[in-house]
Amino acid sequence: MAQQANHALPAGYQLDEYHIEHQLSLGGFSIVYLATDREGQFVAIKEYLPNSLALRGEGDIKPVITDDHMPAFRYGMKCFFEEGRALAKLSHPNVIRVLNFFRANNTVYMVMEYEHGRTLQEFIQKNRAVITENFMRNVFTKLLNGLREVHSHKLLHLDLKPSNIYMRNDYTPVLIDFGAARQTLASDTPMLKPMYTPGFASPEHYHQRELLGPWSDIYSVGASMYACLAASAPQAADSRAEKDRLVPAMVRWEGQYSDQLLETIDWCLCLNHLYRPQSVFALQKALTEPVEKPRPPIAAAATNKKTWLDHVVGKLKGKAGPK
Amino acid sequence: MKFTIYQESRPGKRPNNEDRLAHCYSRDALMMVIADGMGGHYYGEIAAQIAVQGLTEAFQREANPKIHDPFSFLNRAMLNAHRAILDFTEAHKLDDSPRTTCVACLIQDSIGYWAHAGDSRLYVIRGGKVLTRTRDHSRVQLLIDQGVISEAQAAFHPDRNKVYSCLGGRQEPEIELSRKTPLEAGDVVALCTDGLWGLYPDDLLATALKRENLMKVVPDLLDQADARSGPNADNLSIVAVRWEDSYVEPGSGASSAVHTRTMPLGAITTKLDEFGRNPKYKTELTEDEIERAIQEIRSTIQKFSK
Numbered sequence: 323m324a325q326q327a328n329h330a331l332p333a334g335y336q337l338d339e340y341h342i343e344h345q346l347s348l349g350g351f352s353i354v355y356l357a358t359d360r361e362g363q364f365v366a367i368k369e370y371l372p373n374s375l376a377l378r379g380e381g382d383i384k385p386v387i388t389d390d391h392m393p394a395f396r397y398g399m400k401c402f403f404e405e406g407r408a409l410a411k412l413s414h415p416n417v418i419r420v421l422n423f424f425r426a427n428n429t430v431y432m433v434m435e436y437e438h439g440r441t442l443q444e445f446i447q448k449n450r451a452v453i454t455e456n457f458m459r460n461v462f463t464k465l466l467n468g469l470r471e472v473h474s475h476k477l478l479h480l481d482l483k484p485s486n487i488y489m490r491n492d493y494t495p496v497l498i499d500f501g502a503a504r505q506t507l508a509s510d511t512p513m514l515k516p517m518y519t520p521g522f523a524s525p526e527h528y529h530q531r532e533l534l535g536p537w538s539d540i541y542s543v544g545a546s547m548y549a550c551l552a553a554s555a556p557q558a559a560d561s562r563a564e565k566d567r568l569v570p571a572m573v574r575w576e577g578q579y580s581d582q583l584l585e586t587i588d589w590c591l592c593l594n595h596l597y598r599p600q601s602v603f604a605l606q607k608a609l610t611e612p613v614e615k616p617r618p619p620i621a622a623a624a625t626n627k628k629t630w631l632d633h634v635v636g637k638l639k640g641k642a643g644p645k
Numbered sequence: 646m647k648f649t650i651y652q653e654s655r656p657g658k659r660p661n662n663e664d665r666l667a668h669c670y671s672r673d674a675l676m677m678v679i680a681d682g683m684g685g686h687y688y689g690e691i692a693a694q695i696a697v698q699g700l701t702e703a704f705q706r707e708a709n710p711k712i713h714d715p716f717s718f719l720n721r722a723m724l725n726a727h728r729a730i731l732d733f734t735e736a737h738k739l740d741d742s743p744r745t746t747c748v749a750c751l752i753q754d755s756i757g758y759w760a761h762a763g764d765s766r767l768y769v770i771r772g773g774k775v776l777t778r779t780r781d782h783s784r785v786q787l788l789i790d791q792g793v794i795s796e797a798q799a800a801f802h803p804d805r806n807k808v809y810s811c812l813g814g815r816q817e818p819e820i821e822l823s824r825k826t827p828l829e830a831g832d833v834v835a836l837c838t839d840g841l842w843g844l845y846p847d848d849l850l851a852t853a854l855k856r857e858n859l860m861k862v863v864p865d866l867l868d869q870a871d872a873r874s875g876p877n878a879d880n881l882s883i884v885a886v887r888w889e890d891s892y893v894e895p896g897s898g899a900s901s902a903v904h905t906r907t908m909p910l911g912a913i914t915t916k917l918d919e920f921g922r923n924p925k926y927k928t929e930l931t932e933d934e935i936e937r938a939i940q941e942i943r944s945t946i947q948k949f950s951k
């Protein structure tokens with residue numbers, strides 16, 4: 323379906339007690355703004371505005387929602403509330419803080435703490451040299467602290483990927499965009515269908531939603547770690563299920579990172595959810611194990627497929643099976 | 646007529662309840678109906694509502710106080726509901742017609758007549774055993790009938806939710822009519838959606854519904870179903886009648902039984918939740934609910950910001 327893009331609220335617009343500075347991003351479901359509050363503090367404000375249902379013309383303030391679209395618009399709003407509800411309960415340094423929630427212009431807004439930095443997605447594109455073993459372990463261990471908090475509230479994120487992980491300037495990660503709650507609610511409403519970024523969603527996301535669990539977020543964490551190393555998304559789980567062309571991390575970056583880190587990534591990326599780490603805790607344990615020095619890469623031979631396989635199989639044999 | 650009847654629908658773990666159910670009775674006839682709007686589209690619940698409402702309205706028009714030709718009534722009313730759904734689709738220019746299963750049962754002169762399309766079921770339970778039940782219009786049921794898979798295997802079959810007949814689809818529904826089934830005092834007739842029957846093998850359901858006090862037995866059954874269902878549990882709905890006719894069981898549950906003998910000839914009692922009235926059935930948020938949701942989020946923010 324062709325969809326028109328929405329126009330953002332103009333800079334300088336007074337939205338409730340906030341002053342809009344400018345638009346930060348425009349997604350299919352919402353627009354995020356940088357704004358200042360009464361004290362002049364920066365905040366990020368997310369506006370619920372699904373572009374398939376509500377359109378704001380250039381220069382307009384209130385979006386147009388036709389009567390036809392009203393039920394779906396309201397239904398989507400319910401999903402937006404789920405996101406707010408989920409986040410409001412969480413108070414953790416690695417999870418974005420919600421500061422306020424209000425209604426205006428026929429729609430609803432979520433006010434968040436503004437974080438200085440950029441998404442992990444942007445970060446890995448621009449800072450290849452920084453993606454060291456230590457960087458990976460540090461960032462993901464902290465991120466998992468946040469995810470643990472999420473899971474301990476019986477919530478799943480379900481949309482973890484580098485573009486939904488924000489990197490503060492001090493390299494601490496923050497989970498943003500809990501479109502997740504929304505996904506579970508809206509998956510049966512075509513107009514509000516969540517858009518997965520292929521590559522990060524677990525296999526059970528696609529066809530077996532009743533199997534979703536912490537291990538599904540863990541798959542996404544694995545895919546995000548893989549993407550950090552590869553600078554691009556791994557093969558999507560649904561197509562892997564047909565023909566798995568994903569080169570195991572252990573093969574692809576052999577010698578550049580510790581075996582143990584690479585194995586951990588592959589462990590998270592098991593297609594069978596039962597073979598993955600079953601809890602964030604289990605994964606964190608693996609990530610905080612002492613690092614062995616990466617071994618020097620085996621030149622030339624490493625590109626030989628047979629050697630790859632022998633090598634991996636050799637390593638796997640030496641390991642205990644998945645827990 | 647004397648009977649005890651109980652109906653209830655629960656959303657399970659789904660945000661929406663796309664099941665609809667109703668019963669209504671005149672002095673001499675009782676009708677029960679249940680419909681399960683088809684997922685993949687939130688208009689499913691509208692389809693279910695159209696079906697249930699269409700059938701009850703037909704009953705209200707034609708039961709005076711009996712239905713002249715029960716099978717023809719059921720067949721006609723269900724076909725009309727099918728067309729009404731298509732009209733709705735047309736009027737709202739929906740790309741995809743919403744659909745619903747439907748099973749309806751009429752009891753008069755202590756004889757049961759029913760009709761169904763899809764995989765919502767009707768069971769007649771006598772003495773704690775299933776006397777008869779509808780065969781689902783589903784691919785797995787065909788596989789079972791052909792001996793390809795067993796009932797037990799069907800419970801996990803990937804196609805278990807695929808129905809080949811329903812109201813509102815592009816094809817004319819296949820409406821299957823039952824036989825005339827004489828009822829005995831103590832028989833239970835239960836109509837339910839797959840969210841419920843999917844959790845119980847026939848014999849378990851029959852045993853559960855055997856006990857006398859329907860007004861307690863059915864909610865217990867739903868509680869249990871809620872507890873044993875998974876994180877993605879479907880909507881659960883049931884309308885069950887215990888046919889007591891002239892036999893009065895002293896003591897037990899007698900107070901909740903319905904006597905229709907004293908009803909005026911033209912009177913009809915209907916239990917159907919109107920669309921949008923029951924909070925569980927909302928497709929849409931009301932202004933009030935929006936305000937409440939926002940207040941709730943704000944107070945959670947307050948609570949956790951300290």
Ligand SMILES: Nc1ncnc2c1ncn2[C@@H]1O[C@H](COP(=O)(O)OP(=O)(O)OP(=O)(O)O)[C@@H](O)[C@H]1O
Pocket residue numbers: 346347348349350351352354366368418434435436437438441485486498499500501
């Ligand atoms: N609290 C914040 N501080 C700074 N920037 C933010 C904040 N929240 C969001 N952003 C920016 O806005 C972008 C989009 O935010 P988010 O991921 O929440 O929404 P989205 O993916 O566009 O939304 P949706 O998927 O709901 O349409 C982020 O990638 C980030 O650049």
Ligand SMILES: [Mg+2]
Pocket residue numbers: 485486499
């Ligand atoms: Mg995002």
